[in-house]
Amino acid sequence: MTAISSVNRGILTVLLSLAVTFQAPLAVGADGGSVRIQDVRLGKGGLLTTRVVDLQGRPMSGQSVEVLHRGELVATAESGKNGLVTIVGLRPGQHEIVTSSGSLPCRFWAAETAPPSAISVPAVVNDASLVRGQFGGFNLPILVYAGATIGALVVGVHAMNSADDAQAANARLNGEVAALEQRVKELEPPASP
Amino acid sequence: MIPVVALLAATAWVNVCTGDGSASRWVVEEQRGHAVLYSEFSISAAAIWQELDEVTGLLEKSLGIAATEERVEIVLFASQASYLRYLSSGLPQARNRRALFYKNAGVSQIYAWNNRSLMTDLRHEMVHVRVHQHLPFAPLWLDEGLAECFEERLGSRADASRRELLRWKARVNQVSSLRVLERLPSAESMDGDDYRNSWAWTSFLLTESDESRRFLRDYVAEIHRGEAPGAFSSWVANQNAELLSRGNSYFRKMPSSLNFGSSLNVGGPGR
Numbered sequence: 001m002t003a004i005s006s007v008n009r010g011i012l013t014v015l016l017s018l019a020v021t022f023q024a025p026l027a028v029g030a031d032g033g034s035v036r037i038q039d040v041r042l043g044k045g046g047l048l049t050t051r052v053v054d055l056q057g058r059p060m061s062g063q064s065v066e067v068l069h070r071g072e073l074v075a076t077a078e079s080g081k082n083g084l085v086t087i088v089g090l091r092p093g094q095h096e097i098v099t100s101s102g103s104l105p106c107r108f109w110a111a112e113t114a115p116p117s118a119i120s121v122p123a124v125v126n127d128a129s130l131v132r133g134q135f136g137g138f139n140l141p142i143l144v145y146a147g148a149t150i151g152a153l154v155v156g157v158h159a160m161n162s163a164d165d166a167q168a169a170n171a172r173l174n175g176e177v178a179a180l181e182q183r184v185k186e187l188e189p190p191a192s193p
Numbered sequence: 194m195i196p197v198v199a200l201l202a203a204t205a206w207v208n209v210c211t212g213d214g215s216a217s218r219w220v221v222e223e224q225r226g227h228a229v230l231y232s233e234f235s236i237s238a239a240a241i242w243q244e245l246d247e248v249t250g251l252l253e254k255s256l257g258i259a260a261t262e263e264r265v266e267i268v269l270f271a272s273q274a275s276y277l278r279y280l281s282s283g284l285p286q287a288r289n290r291r292a293l294f295y296k297n298a299g300v301s302q303i304y305a306w307n308n309r310s311l312m313t314d315l316r317h318e319m320v321h322v323r324v325h326q327h328l329p330f331a332p333l334w335l336d337e338g339l340a341e342c343f344e345e346r347l348g349s350r351a352d353a354s355r356r357e358l359l360r361w362k363a364r365v366n367q368v369s370s371l372r373v374l375e376r377l378p379s380a381e382s383m384d385g386d387d388y389r390n391s392w393a394w395t396s397f398l399l400t401e402s403d404e405s406r407r408f409l410r411d412y413v414a415e416i417h418r419g420e421a422p423g424a425f426s427s428w429v430a431n432q433n434a435e436l437l438s439r440g441n442s443y444f445r446k447m448p449s450s451l452n453f454g455s456s457l458n459v460g461g462p463g464r
Contacts, residue, residue: 038419053330056333057330057421083421104419119418119419119420121421123419125330129295129297129298130295130296131296133294133380134290134291134305134313134314134317
């Protein structure tokens, strides 16, 4: 019984340790800070113009966009050229513009009553999470590439040096052959008249 | 009996590898304001807060990029192996990066491991934290350019070789234009040249003249308001068609010490 308990405890410990080893990044807490609400100035006829962008601010076309009011869908559209979306017939009040991977809480205002901070074309970022890194660290492809390049350089330089040596040896032998030929000529008896 | 011993040995080995033999793996666990520091090794939390406060101050002073009340978690590992083990499944990008910034659901996280450049890495990642707290999105060249500019302490910027290489590249017209940097698809696709060129263009805009800095500040403010002004090169060309054409000349004569601090106007070429 004791042995079985020990085995179970051991297995459990191994599994827990493995779980810790391969865990995801720290869990995101609930206190992610207050959510900023964007003030948006509607155009005539309750016209909303918005732009869907990626995390670099580049326009994204062909993205589905929904407008929610108190969690209920009030309008849908698809972003066109330059990521632009236009929807008419919206009313002032708190809304949320939602894309497949992002959302923007908004407060819609009629043009006449909008505060100075309100904007006409809010951007909706269609991305939920973000990763940036400090360049450096272990990069196998770059190491392999660098190694191959250095290797090729060494082999190339060695080959060039060998070719130079061979050329020099060839030139030296040619010189020796020429000298021998000259010597042979000198030793040959002069042709009889 | 033998299987039990083997299992216990395996458990001990895994615990040694993960450093999880104790109740908590964190030797240092300290909260300050909205930031929390976790470290697997002993390190002065005060020194880290001081470095990160300086970065925060510089960003606010230079471009009006302000800290928010969003939570920031800084996680330090005793070794690269520990860092990779911790992040390999959740953030595979860690494999090719010395440190990482990760943001999700309004919480920013910095992951780094104990190495000679740790403070530089933390300053670099803290720039990303502040930029993405202040802005809903940021062009990659600006995001990384600011991180490169502010990653070293004032008065100790040992980036003479980077500056010298930039000068030579500018002389043979080999510095990528801003339009090329604006087309970079992702952070993963950036190489050393892209980081250096991002730093060069950001330094240019911050220090070339009051005008160049004002344009960058206005561009950042427009994004902060919630609008999408488009690519900076096109946006600024509508207001000053020749500003970016001054870049290469600036790079050729780039001053040996840039000052992004108390007087942002210090250090331009010919000054």
